[in-house]
Amino acid sequence: MLRYTVRRLLQMVVVLLVLSLLVFAWLRALPGGPVSALLGERATPESRHDLIVQLGLDQPIFVQYLKFLGRALTGNFGTSNGVQPGTTAMDLFLTRFPATIELSVFAIIIAVVFGIPLGYMAAKRRGGWFDNATVIGSLVGIAVPVFFLAFLLKYIFAVKLGVLPSDSRQSVTDATRVTGFFVLDGIITQEWDAAWDAFRHLILPAIALGTIPFAVVFRITRAAVLDVLDEDYVRTAESKGLTAQLIRRRHVLRNAMLPVVTTIGLQTGALLAGAVLTENVFAFPGVGQALALGFERRDYPVLQLLIMMAAMVYVVVNLLVDLSYALIDPRIRTR
Amino acid sequence: MALLEVRDLTVVFQRRGEQPFTAVDGVSFDVEPGQTVGLVGESGCGKSVTSLAIMGLLPKRGATVTGSVKFEDTDLLRLSGNQMRDRRGRDLGMVFQDPLSSLNPVITIGVQVAEVLERHQGMSRKKALTEAAGLLDKVGIPDPNRRISEYPHQLSGGMRQRALIAMALACKPRLLIADEPTTALDVTIQAQILSLLKGLVQDTGTALIMITHDLGVVAGLCDEVNVLYGGRVVERAERHELFAEPRHPYTHGLLASIPRLDAPRGERLMPITGSVSDNIPWDSACAFAPRCPNALDVCREVTPEQEWRGSRLLRCHNPVQPAAAETEEASV
Numbered sequence: 067m068l069r070y071t072v073r074r075l076l077q078m079v080v081v082l083l084v085l086s087l088l089v090f091a092w093l094r095a096l097p098g099g100p101v102s103a104l105l106g107e108r109a110t111p112e113s114r115h116d117l118i119v120q121l122g123l124d125q126p127i128f129v130q131y132l133k134f135l136g137r138a139l140t141g142n143f144g145t146s147n148g149v150q151p152g153t154t155a156m157d158l159f160l161t162r163f164p165a166t167i168e169l170s171v172f173a174i175i176i177a178v179v180f181g182i183p184l185g186y187m188a189a190k191r192r193g194g195w196f197d198n199a200t201v202i203g204s205l206v207g208i209a210v211p212v213f214f215l216a217f218l219l220k221y222i223f224a225v226k227l228g229v230l231p232s233d234s235r236q237s238v239t240d241a242t243r244v245t246g247f248f249v250l251d252g253i254i255t256q257e258w259d260a261a262w263d264a265f266r267h268l269i270l271p272a273i274a275l276g277t278i279p280f281a282v283v284f285r286i287t288r289a290a291v292l293d294v295l296d297e298d299y300v301r302t303a304e305s306k307g308l309t310a311q312l313i314r315r316r317h318v319l320r321n322a323m324l325p326v327v328t329t330i331g332l333q334t335g336a337l338l339a340g341a342v343l344t345e346n347v348f349a350f351p352g353v354g355q356a357l358a359l360g361f362e363r364r365d366y367p368v369l370q371l372l373i374m375m376a377a378m379v380y381v382v383v384n385l386l387v388d389l390s391y392a393l394i395d396p397r398i399r400t401r
Numbered sequence: 402m403a404l405l406e407v408r409d410l411t412v413v414f415q416r417r418g419e420q421p422f423t424a425v426d427g428v429s430f431d432v433e434p435g436q437t438v439g440l441v442g443e444s445g446c447g448k449s450v451t452s453l454a455i456m457g458l459l460p461k462r463g464a465t466v467t468g469s470v471k472f473e474d475t476d477l478l479r480l481s482g483n484q485m486r487d488r489r490g491r492d493l494g495m496v497f498q499d500p501l502s503s504l505n506p507v508i509t510i511g512v513q514v515a516e517v518l519e520r521h522q523g524m525s526r527k528k529a530l531t532e533a534a535g536l537l538d539k540v541g542i543p544d545p546n547r548r549i550s551e552y553p554h555q556l557s558g559g560m561r562q563r564a565l566i567a568m569a570l571a572c573k574p575r576l577l578i579a580d581e582p583t584t585a586l587d588v589t590i591q592a593q594i595l596s597l598l599k600g601l602v603q604d605t606g607t608a609l610i611m612i613t614h615d616l617g618v619v620a621g622l623c624d625e626v627n628v629l630y631g632g633r634v635v636e637r638a639e640r641h642e643l644f645a646e647p648r649h650p651y652t653h654g655l656l657a658s659i660p661r662l663d664a665p666r667g668e669r670l671m672p673i674t675g676s677v678s679d680n681i682p683w684d685s686a687c688a689f690a691p692r693c694p695n696a697l698d699v700c701r702e703v704t705p706e707q708e709w710r711g712s713r714l715l716r717c718h719n720p721v722q723p724a725a726a727e728t729e730e731a732s733v
Contacts, residue, residue: 298502304458305497306517306568307490316516317505395507396552 067392067399071385078381082374086138089373090131093366099123100147100364121147134370143371148363149356155367158356159375164246165235166345166352170337172268173276174330181280182326185287186319192292200284207281212340216274216347223270233349236264271348275340279333286329290322297321323394331387335380403431404608405455405576409468412450412632416463424450426632426683427468432576437602437609439623439640441616441655443676447632448612452578454478455610456495457485472576491521494569496598498581500561504553510537510564511549517571536567541597559590563597570601577602578610583618595621616655620644628652631688634707637714648713648720650695687718695719 101109101117118124122133137144143155150158188197224232231237236248241260244251249268252261294300295318303317341354349355353372360368392399412425425447432438440448453459454466457477470477472492477485489495497503505513514536515529524532530549537545540563553561562582569577579598583591599622602609611623619626619640626643628636628651636649647653654673675692682688683704690700699718707716 298497298499299505301458302495302497302503302565302568303505305456305489305495306520307486307488308516308520309486312516312520316508320507321505396509397506397554 067389071389074381074385074388078378078385081381082378085377086135086370086374087131089370090134091127093364093369094127094130096364098364100366103148103362103364144367146365146368148365149359149368155371158368159353159371161246162351162353162356163375165248165350166338166341166354168247168249169268169271169275169341169345169350169352170334172272173337173340174279174334176272176276177279177283177333178330181283182287182319185284185326186291186314186322188284188288189291189295197288201288204281204284207277207284210277212274212278213343213347215277216271216344219270219274220347230270231267232270235267235351236260237267238263267350271344271350274347275337275344278340279330279337282329282333283326287322287326290325291318294318294322320394324391327387327390327394331384334383338376338379403471404434404436404473405432405610406471407431407451407455407468408471410451410454410470411465411467412447412454412459413465413467414463415465423682424632425454428627428629428632428634429468430627430634430637432608432610434575434608435602435606436625437599437611437623439619439626440610440612440629441614441619441626442629443614446629448629449580451629452495452580452610452612456489456493456578457482458495487521490517490569490574491572492574492576494572494574494577496562496565496569496577496579496582499585500558500565501553501585503565504561506553509550509552510556514549514564514568514571517568521572533567533571536571537564540564540567540570540601541593542567558586559593562586562590562594566594566598566601570605570607573605574607576608576610578612580612581614583615584613591618598622616659628655631683633683633688633716634714635689635716639712642713646723648710648715648723649717650693650719650721651689653721654692654694687716695721 100121101114101123105113105117122130125133134144141156145151146153146155146158184200188200191197220232223230238257238260241248241257241264242251242255244254248264249261252258252264300313300317303313308317338354341352342357343354344350345352345354346358353375356368357372359365360372408429410425410428411423413421413423415421428447428451430438440451442448450459455470455477457480459466466478468478472488477488480488504510511530511533514533515524515526518524518529518532519526522529534545534549537548542548542560542563548556548560548564553564556564562585566582577598582598583594586594595618598609601607609622611618613619623640625637625639627634628643628649630651636643636647636652638648643652644656647656651673654671657671658673660670673692685704686702687693687696687700687705690696693700697719703718705716705718707714709715710720
């Protein structure tokens with residue numbers, strides 16, 4: 067198991083190296099560039115040239131890449147020149163990343179807490195009105211574009227009804243920062259109003275972001291439970307007179323969780339894409355918002371770091387999924 | 402008094418948009434305490450459905466069960482779902498056909514045995530696991546203390562079936578139903594499992610319903626045999642009687658279709674032609690008539706009733722005559 071984990075982590079290094087090369091080349095192949103973005107269309111050739119030299123863009127691309135790589139190995143990914151000029155890309159990432167994690171965790175919690183029980187219930191009532199209604203509902207959930215849903219939620223609950231905040235992470239300004247996860251910070255410091263306020267700010271974006279994962283988890287759970295209910299070992303469990311609750315927990319759900327766990331891992335990766343849209347609609351200061359701004363302003367250092375970090379999160383999450391697989395299924399563990 | 406009295410048990414499957422299908426059609430039989438009763442027939446004859454109906458394991462939707470299944474004066478078919486849960490595993494145990502798919506792949510063998518004891522005897526997990534190791538030892542699994550923490554895929558096929566038997570017998574039920582318990586196993590293992598089952602039911606006085614298509618299993622194990630065809634009992638007799646003198650043409654055919662080592666060289670096998678799917682319903686004819694070598698006109702027009710012929714129950718218009726089989730062949 068340890069060897070397996072180490073091997074996967076080494077693979078991740080290779081993935082990141084290849085990706086860094088691709089991202090580096092690809093960003094520079096895009097039309098426009100940081101110079102036009104920073105100075106505008108009417109800048110003089112002299113000032114343009116100065117900036118190009120200052121940013122090191124006059125050198126051959128492979129020299130630029132090797133310099134970037136050398137600095138990156140020491141943790142220096144350069145300084146933002148568009149999103150938050152002056153801040154290092156790493157600092158920018160570190161202050162924004164907790165916001166995105168907090169949002170994603172809430173979105174996944176919503177997906178799991180609703181998706182798994184509803185999927186189980188739909189499977190048990192296969193063909194009934196509950197099953198049909200939830201299956202159609204989940205189809206709608208998958209089909210509605212994230213940004214549309216985000217705007218809709220914002221319009222109804224924040225603008226029209228005014229029951230929930232429409233943007234940012236927190237309205238309380240004097241909250242103590244400990245971890246960067248605002249809800250957690252509030253709980254640790256026992257500043258309950260700050261925690262509650264941060265939580266209220268998360269509700270709408272988390273719903274918008276969690277809808278697709280919810281629908282996917284729901285459908286996979288339903289299908290997996292339907293498969294497992296037909297298995298002989300469930301009949302064996304019934305023949306032993308076990309309580310319905312025990313059969314559900316120990317014999318049905320535990321086996322049905324295998325495909326669901328994989329799905330949760332894949333959805334967590336897809337969540338990063340959703341976060342770009344959701345964070346922009348709710349002006350939520352996470353990496354998704356920075357990513358969109360970075361593209362707009364051609365902020366190469368920020369984009370390079372964020373894209374590579376996104377890839378790393380994806381690889382790590384899927385490694386965790388594979389490891390949890392082994393926890394659930396002894397056939398993998400003992401092989 | 403009989404331990405189990407099955408009376409007019411009928412199971413009708415009804416799927417939306419399809420014709421209702423009668424899988425079991427008025428089956429009646431008794432099981433005395435400690436007795437071993439065989440239910441024999443081809444696939445599709447209703448033997449497995451009969452056992453699932455007795456255990457209350459048929460799906461609640463889509464299957465209609467009528468008749469009565471009296472277990473010590475309680476009609477099991479009238480019990481609520483939870484009352485039946487209290488009975489299953491405690492009074493009635495069941496062993497299934499495929500031991501690998503019948504065991505939960507992600508739970509240790511020990512827990513799968515122990516959970517029955519926890520449920521019906523209120524044991525703690527620790528005590529139940531100790532007891533489980535003892536049960537595994539009793540069914541002939543070597544090194545039971547190691548095996549309880551292993552998973553089904555780490556056991557051989559025979560071991561798995563032994564573990565399933567240990568689960569079914571954990572609470573010393575008075576009735577055990579074994580649904581083709583040896584079909585998925587190697588021939589050498591089959592004999593071991595059968596002799597294990599035989600020994601266990603004899604030691605504990607457990608009654609056994611043996612469901613099989615294999616007349617060899619019946620010959621070695623059963624006191625009484627019910628031959629099923631198309632969801633009905635067509636012949637019932639004590640074991641020796643049935644093997645010595647099969648009267649129903651179907652039973653006769655089943656026995657004749659077993660290849661014999663002492664047959665002269667070159668003698669052809671005697672299969673029963675056709676398959677169960679060709680059968681016609683029992684409404685206005687004998688369901689076996691299309692495949693029956695003895696069929697008369699009356700067989701295709703009148704449903705044969707169940708009749709006692711001495712100690713034997715028979716459902717046939719034109720049974721095979723005792724000791725006349727050869728003369729009959731000569732006259733044809």
